[in-house]
Amino acid sequence: MLTAAQLDHAIAANWDRQVEWLKTLTGFPSQRGLEGPCQDWIAGSFRERGWSVDRYVLSDVAMAHLPGYSPVADTDYDKAVQVVASIRAPQPVGRSLILQGHVDVVPVGPSDMWSQQPYGGEIVDGKLFGRGACDMKSGVSAMVFALDALRTAGYLPGSDVYVQTVTEEESTGNGALSTLARGYRADACFIPEPTGLHIGRGQIGVMWFRLSVKGMPAHVAESEQGTNAILSTYRLIEALQQFTRDLNERVKSHPWYSGLASPIKFNPGKIRGGDWASSTPAWCELDCRIAVLPGTPLDAFRQEILDVVMTAAAADPFLAPNPPEVIWNGFQADDYVLEPGSAFEAAVRAAHQAATGEEAKDWLFTGVTDSRFYGRYYDIPSLCYGPSGQRMHGFDEYVELDSVKQTTRVIADFIQRWCGLRAI
């Protein structure tokens, strides 16, 4: 076992390089469909470390039949590059490990609402700014440089380690699923999502859907003859808001989520409708995200949403004759909780305790992460633990660099506790 001083020294020795690496990584505008160049650069960086790299695209992987698969629309999976680096131990001495992080980022929104360049990676007062700087390129840098720290100290992991950088975490999770479809397995999966140095034990389920609403357009001078698709869409939003309030009542009996205030969030996130100010809009499309009530099978939850939408439509004179379509075009994600008591969690907690002198706190996430795939469908215990930052999915997202260093230290220590070490 490396001592605390040895670990700190090794991490400090690589720190400037790590910050530079994170800054470069943040510079890639790896929004959906544009992750390729980012993954190419990462694959190169992994090869330079001597790791064996498997780089592939999602269209190469059959996975629509697997649990947790989410349907997609308007996305070219020929461009969805995934990277898995294998660091194999000839004679394993500990337990194997998947280190996983996603490199896809959500859109930046109007750039003029940022005070920093969205992909600039500027550092101000110990904060590194940029879309994805926190969620979760910071964590990716931590898992890579944790391994670098061990190497600097003269060691490799004592068991097989798979370092995975995936995409689609922000929309479907199909990147993570593809690594499992491709056959990668281990005794645990550690995901350095930005949990604020908490144990990310679990997460709620999430569903995406598109409401496609039609209208009967008319000249606005005779608008009583038409139906306005934009206004009809708002009626459906109101019904879904009421549904969300009901779900937050029902969740109060859940063993894990009862402790959170309103864990079920509904978000009308993107809207497009109509063509002309003076025509009654004939169409409106709304992309929505809603949390899944924990414990509800996805099929049953989809039916609940359909019932809410169709009941609202039936009660509306405009929508009844032209019912909306509900299109499932992204996340169809179950919730997942790692039950307490695993050896895996104990090892992470020990590493956190060693680094901070404090007991790690739990964190339940009202969003989604990739950990569900490993933990729920493949029986590979999985949790999230990573840096602190702010404004993920917002403007001026940033990560606190001190917390990135802390995370790197915890991961390095955890690896030696979980996988053991072998001298180079």
Next chain:
Amino acid sequence: MLTAAQLDHAIAANWDRQVEWLKTLTGFPSQRGLEGPCQDWIAGSFRERGWSVDRYVLSDVAMAHLPGYSPVADTDYDKAVQVVASIRAPQPVGRSLILQGHVDVVPVGPSDMWSQQPYGGEIVDGKLFGRGACDMKSGVSAMVFALDALRTAGYLPGSDVYVQTVTEEESTGNGALSTLARGYRADACFIPEPTGLHIGRGQIGVMWFRLSVKGMPAHVAESEQGTNAILSTYRLIEALQQFTRDLNERVKSHPWYSGLASPIKFNPGKIRGGDWASSTPAWCELDCRIAVLPGTPLDAFRQEILDVVMTAAAADPFLAPNPPEVIWNGFQADDYVLEPGSAFEAAVRAAHQAATGEEAKDWLFTGVTDSRFYGRYYDIPSLCYGPSGQRMHGFDEYVELDSVKQTTRVIADFIQRWCGLRAI
């Protein structure tokens, strides 16, 4: 004076050619920005008739200083082609005339909601289908072939006639305004908008504006930290709907519009907002159309709208710190009514009576036409009179061909009554 039989005979002689001409005209997809080829074809068709053609674009004409001008955004006036044909009488015997029609059309909307090709010009059971077939390429064909009928009968108008085909009628009216800025004047302006063979005596004012609403995005998992621009926009819609109800109360004391049920229409016509289902939307833009309360100066009405929007924003915890923008980006149109009793109207009524044996009925339009420019700002009496059809701005727009023939007959007869005739 040509007799009824002579007029009917001359119109019938050209009828097949007129229908073909209207079908060709309907085939041009002359939506905003794409009117050029349509106007080029019309200019050629006018030149073939021996008329003197003035073809120009709106960017050639200074008119921002003129009453009735509407500001524009995102539109290239280098492409906004206007056509004015002059048929000058060497020794005028009657009164001069402007015949005016617009060739711009509104968007077709989702093509799959049409049962006919939107620009196909199909004829079924005496109806010619297509975007613009009714509004108002049918009327354009009527004014052109009314002149052709006189020529077939051996006559030209006895006074100067200006045949104008303009654009921007559906968005600003700046096409009509440009002809006045360029100096064209006459003793009356006749616009064959599809009034269903009624005397289109007047019209309400119309205003376009864009609401630009910002939000503070957050990860939807923490959406209580953000503000949703799509939902905020809906709050503004509700305030404008209430404002519209109030206006319809206030209009009940108006001498002309008190007779109509709810003549003030508000239409949220086009919406765009947000980038990602799982991010709180940071922006939303809504293009709106509202009728102007008759008698209210445009400046005062704009202030009323601003007050409604800003009051709603101030009362909302999300909008108060980030007030929306209101952008005036289209119609800033006064209402206009041609008071009864003019010699012009009498001549139109006489032509209608001669063709139908009935007294023409009045029609007040709750939308807008170009007649306001001539009648309100340049003291040129103007009215609308034209064919019958359905679903202007909707799907499967059509015009009834019988009514086009009727309109052609009425215009031809009106010309000889107003302008006199001269033998070729």
